[in-house]
Amino acid sequence: MRFALDEDREALRSTARELLTELCPASAVRAAWTGVPDDAAWNALADIGALAVLVPEPDGGLGLDETYLVPVVEEAGRAALPHPLTVTALVAAPLGVVGPTVATDLGAAGSVVASAGFAECFLLVSGGGLRLYEAHEVDVEPVETVDASRHCGRVRPRTGGRSVTEDPDAVAAAFDRGVLGTAAELLGLSRTMLELTVDYATQRHQFGKPIGSFQAVKHHLANARLEIEFAVPAVLYAAYAIAHGQPDASRSVSQAKWLAGRAAAVAGRAALQCHGAIGYTTEHDLHLYLKRSWALARAWGSADFHADRVAASIRL
Amino acid sequence: MDLTWSAAQERTRLELRKWLEHSLAGWRAEIGTERSGDTREGFAQQLLWERRLYEADWSAVSWPRAYGGRDGTLWDWLIFEEEYWRAGAPQRVTQNGLQILAPSVFEHGNQEQKDLLLPRIKAGQDLWCQGWSEPNAGSDLAGVSSRARRVDGGWVLDGQKTWTTRGAFCSHLFGLFRSDPDSERHRGFTYLLVPLDLDGVTVRGFGRLDGDEGFAEVFFDGAFLPDDAVGTDVVLGEVGEGWRVAVSAASTERGLLRSPGRYQATVADLLELSEARGADAAMRRRIATAWMRVDAYRLQTLQTVTALMDGRDLGSEASLAKIWWSELDIELHEIALDLLGTDAELEGPWSKGHQFSLAGPIYAGTNEVQRNIVAERVLGLPR
Ligand SMILES: Cc1cc2nc3c(=O)[nH]c(=O)nc-3n(C[C@H](O)[C@H](O)[C@H](O)COP(=O)(O)OP(=O)(O)OC[C@H]3O[C@@H](n4cnc5c(N)ncnc54)[C@H](O)[C@@H]3O)c2cc1C
Numbered sequence: 001m002r003f004a005l006d007e008d009r010e011a012l013r014s015t016a017r018e019l020l021t022e023l024c025p026a027s028a029v030r031a032a033w034t035g036v037p038d039d040a041a042w043n044a045l046a047d048i049g050a051l052a053v054l055v056p057e058p059d060g061g062l063g064l065d066e067t068y069l070v071p072v073v074e075e076a077g078r079a080a081l082p083h084p085l086t087v088t089a090l091v092a093a094p095l096g097v098v099g100p101t102v103a104t105d106l107g108a109a110g111s112v113v114a115s116a117g118f119a120e121c122f123l124l125v126s127g128g129g130l131r132l133y134e135a136h137e138v139d140v141e142p143v144e145t146v147d148a149s150r151h152c153g154r155v156r157p158r159t160g161g162r163s164v165t166e167d168p169d170a171v172a173a174a175f176d177r178g179v180l181g182t183a184a185e186l187l188g189l190s191r192t193m194l195e196l197t198v199d200y201a202t203q204r205h206q207f208g209k210p211i212g213s214f215q216a217v218k219h220h221l222a223n224a225r226l227e228i229e230f231a232v233p234a235v236l237y238a239a240y241a242i243a244h245g246q247p248d249a250s251r252s253v254s255q256a257k258w259l260a261g262r263a264a265a266v267a268g269r270a271a272l273q274c275h276g277a278i279g280y281t282t283e284h285d286l287h288l289y290l291k292r293s294w295a296l297a298r299a300w301g302s303a304d305f306h307a308d309r310v311a312a313s314i315r316l
Numbered sequence: 317m318d319l320t321w322s323a324a325q326e327r328t329r330l331e332l333r334k335w336l337e338h339s340l341a342g343w344r345a346e347i348g349t350e351r352s353g354d355t356r357e358g359f360a361q362q363l364l365w366e367r368r369l370y371e372a373d374w375s376a377v378s379w380p381r382a383y384g385g386r387d388g389t390l391w392d393w394l395i396f397e398e399e400y401w402r403a404g405a406p407q408r409v410t411q412n413g414l415q416i417l418a419p420s421v422f423e424h425g426n427q428e429q430k431d432l433l434l435p436r437i438k439a440g441q442d443l444w445c446q447g448w449s450e451p452n453a454g455s456d457l458a459g460v461s462s463r464a465r466r467v468d469g470g471w472v473l474d475g476q477k478t479w480t481t482r483g484a485f486c487s488h489l490f491g492l493f494r495s496d497p498d499s500e501r502h503r504g505f506t507y508l509l510v511p512l513d514l515d516g517v518t519v520r521g522f523g524r525l526d527g528d529e530g531f532a533e534v535f536f537d538g539a540f541l542p543d544d545a546v547g548t549d550v551v552l553g554e555v556g557e558g559w560r561v562a563v564s565a566a567s568t569e570r571g572l573l574r575s576p577g578r579y580q581a582t583v584a585d586l587l588e589l590s591e592a593r594g595a596d597a598a599m600r601r602r603i604a605t606a607w608m609r610v611d612a613y614r615l616q617t618l619q620t621v622t623a624l625m626d627g628r629d630l631g632s633e634a635s636l637a638k639i640w641w642s643e644l645d646i647e648l649h650e651i652a653l654d655l656l657g658t659d660a661e662l663e664g665p666w667s668k669g670h671q672f673s674l675a676g677p678i679y680a681g682t683n684e685v686q687r688n689i690v691a692e693r694v695l696g697l698p699r
Contacts, residue, residue: 002319003618004619009317067317194695198696210697213698217697218692218697219684219687219691221697222687222688225636225691226636226639226640226690229616229636230609230636231612232619233615233618233619234608234611234612234615255608255611258605258608307608308601310608316600
């Protein structure tokens with residue numbers, strides 16, 4: 001028994017973290033609100049193999065499993081990377097769609113598709129299977145969303161595309177991987193929102209003291225830290241369960257999504273409250289992470305959807 | 317990363333499972349109606365149970381063999397706890413000795429203290445209670461004012477302890493006494509081991525929230541504590557260094573006193589209750605949520621134990637676990653009461669458990685204080 005991110009996984013994570021810190025700072029996320037996201041961070045992630053972690057080595061990938069990739073996805077969440085790492089690396093790559101930037105409606109069937117504004121490929125639900133379309137094979141109608149850096153759109157195929165899988169089990173597994181990646185991103189976002197707020201609460205003074213010395217502020221932030229603490233192992237376990245084909249894999253991704261969604265909700269509220277009015281503006285960076293977390297909290301199944309999946313699996 | 321148990325661990329688990337099933341049945345046949353361990357009668361019943369654990373070498377799995385343990389790692393301890401609570405075995409009335417005092421003896425005791433005290437703790441010969449809190453020293457434990465005055469051949473004790481769990485049924489008390497009258501706050505305490513039958517010591521048991529006599533107050537009126545009153549030195553650690561001993565014990569108490577096994581057992585009972593009583597969609601969601609939190613606690617513990625096995629310290633992170641399990645325990649019991657509806661007011665395991673769960677955020681350092689610790693020591697916010 002040993003449950004920890006071991007050295008090689010930690011190494012991949014920290015490489016991803018360093019490059020995201022440099023190439024996807026808040027200013028890059030902000031810039032993605034008004035234009036197509038800059039590819040620098042995405043290309044650098046591709047260079048370290050992060051987009052092909054799950055692709056076998058002979059096919060040019062790293063040939064590793066979800067326990068390596070998920071910490072990297074968490075880092076993408078931490079940076080609020082506007083590119084679809086979850087969809088490209090975790091959902092599409094294991095289905096053999098390797099290379100392009102991918103958008104999908106699998107986690108939001110019938111609704112808007114994230115990254116639709118700039119994706120190179122679309123993986124769309126069709127009957128019981130998934131079909132792939134090049135960008136020029138679909139019509140994208142852009143929609144305005146609360147987090148404009150997501151570049152959501154309504155997508156309609158113009159051609160028949162090509163079949164990726166007709167196997168319902170493969171589709172279900174792809175869905176679970178999408179849920180897992182979203183949970184990891186939410187966890188990363190929670191961490192950023194908490195860190196921003198700890199920094200702010202240490203610097204900002206009122207009544208002659210840092211606001212972080214007030215107990216009400218401390219308790220808000222302790223609550224956020226608490227929810228993060230217990231979402232972390234759930235996300236890591238879900239990655240392990242999928243990687244090892246455990247019978248409780250689907251349940252564990254639902255659990256991870258529920259707990260990470262909760263962590264993001266608690267951290268987000270605490271962050272906004274403890275920033276006061278400065279947090280309540282688009283000029284401060286907090287809103288970039290907050291709005292992403294709101295979108296992801298409901299994407300790939302709401303909290304209730306996942307609680308119901310867990311309920312069914314424990315025979316409630 | 318490897319989330320499997322070894323074949324040896326699986327074997328031990330099965331051996332233990334069989335033993336528990338068989339021995340619990342034997343014990344229950346022996347005692348008749350089972351009472352709470354926080355009553356005098358129940359305490360006596362549970363000592364009979366402790367005796368069975370002791371004789372089968374299950375009373376302290378993680379202790380070294382030299383002290384009659386099984387040399388178990390923290391993993392073995394986790395397995396033990398899972399099986400123990402799964403089997404529906406009673407609370408450990410010896411837990412203050414086994415889980416709070418013994419780790420301090422291992423860490424701060426001298427050789428003679430280890431050799432003498434540990435076997436007696438393990439055998440349930442000495443029954444220890446925790447004498448930290450006082451009427452004017454609760455969360456602010458540094459406000460302890462019970463005094464120990466050095467005299468020829470021993471100490472003279474004055475003052476009062478309170479909220480002493482099962483104090484009325486125990487034989488000994490470990491706790492903090494101010495030994496340097498000129499000292500302030502955290503300095504000048506000595507951790508003393510005190511037999512409760514000394515002249516000048518009075519113990520008065522009284523009712524907790526559920527009415528059981530689980531609390532006691534202990535009065536010291538010029539009681540003379542000979543240096544060897546416990547068969548060996550009554551000072552644990554150094555004179556004047558009592559705070560250090562208490563701090564290391566507190567972190568064990570917070571982090572490891574409540575293994576996930578307990579809540580896994582409670583949530584399993586809850587699933588049975590919901591099946592018997594029927595749950596609507598909203599209730600099923602609530603139970604699923606509690607289940608997820610229990611399981612998250614199990615997973616987080618696996619991470620913590622991995623870190624401890626790697627030689628890292630538990631430290632302030634123990635406060636996160638304490639907040640989590642205590643608030644989760646209340647939620648589990650509130651769900652049960654809601655499933656029971658108007659039957660919730662009947663005396664029974666759920667109403668009893670509910671009342672006990674409500675103490676969780678108070679003892680072992682209140683949750684407000686734990687949140688302060690998380691904010692200051694984990695997040696680094698200014699004091
Ligand atoms: C079931 C049970 C068993 C116990 N067993 C034992 C035992 O065996 N031995 C023993 O020594 N003690 C025992 N205790 C006592 C326990 O350790 C104390 O109750 C605890 O330390 C809190 O102290 P207090 O009750 O004096 O509350 P107080 O410290 O007076 O606190 C009252 C309220 O004020 C809040 N508060 C206090 N300080 C702060 C702060 N700085 N910031 C924010 N809020 C604050 C607290 O959180 C609490 O809500 C037990 C208690 C219970 C409930």
